[in-house]
Amino acid sequence: MTEPLLTPLWQDFDATWYRTAYKDVLGEALSLPDEGLQHWYETQGAFSGHSPNPYFDEEWYRRNCSDALEGISNQTYRSGFEHYCNRGYKTQSPHYLFSERYYIKQGENLTPSALMQQGYKNGYDHYLRVGAAQGVRGHLFFNPDMYQQHRAADDGLEALAPFCHFLLADRSLPDRVALSEYFDPIWYAKAVPQSHTMVEYGYVPNLLYFFLSDFTPNGF
Known part of the structure; x- marks a missing residue:
């Protein structure tokens, strides 16, 4: 080894x-x-x-x-x-x-x-x-x-x-810009309002983090 x-x-x-x-x-x-x-x-x-x-x-x-x-x-x-x-x-x-x-x-x-x-x-x-x-x-x-x-x-x-x-x-950067072709933070914030609340109250650092933590392929 x-x-x-x-x-x-x-x-x-x-x-x-x-x-x-x-x-x-x-x-x-x-x-x-x-x-x-x-x-x-x-x-x-x-x-x-x-x-x-x-x-x-x-x-x-x-x-x-x-x-x-x-x-x-x-x-x-x-x-x-x-x-x-x-x-x-x-x-x-x-x-x-x-x-x-x-x-x-x-x-x-x-x-x-x-x-x-x-x-x-x-x-x-x-x-x-x-x-x-x-x-x-x-x-x-x-x-x-x-x-x-x-x-x-x-x-x-x-x-x-x-x-x-x-x-x-800045850990909030993924809330403002897309880091990949697979996630649009602006659309996601509108589609899943509770995600913005979780970020606002400090439970998660950003929307993408919340999405990946709670990812369900059939949820949309």
Whole structure:
């Protein structure tokens, strides 16, 4: 078995991002040095449902991986992230706009065995380091070419691949622009009024997130 060439980007704690993402709830922990903040996340934030970096969506993972939720309930894992790092990375989706199962079908060099031989831990590892920059789709509902048309210019992040740029963008962006040919947020808000209410009251970050959380093919 070939070991990963580098630690996957999704596996690292990002102190700078974490301070910004949770500045309203960190209190005195906001002023901790990076190492101290990581310890605070591991002992308190993880259990509370915080994400450790922009690549992993803890809330989404708990919603969609029953095995992780059960493991948290019986104290086998402190968080969905811990479950993902230990076993979920093989098959589970760490973010609402990346699907491991979808991605590994995008090319013969993306099968689990091929990725392992190339030194990548999983499809998401490859996508963040290589695939996203090459324009490979990681999810049916995220079209990198469409995102390029809407991304902000001159924001200091021009060098980032479309998906990596999206991860640092305003989480409400999918309410204003279509990220793929398969979802029109303006139409959806009118067709499903409760979706707007869920976003307005902070239960979900945006309309697309709500749609993917509650997707029923025969519901329209």
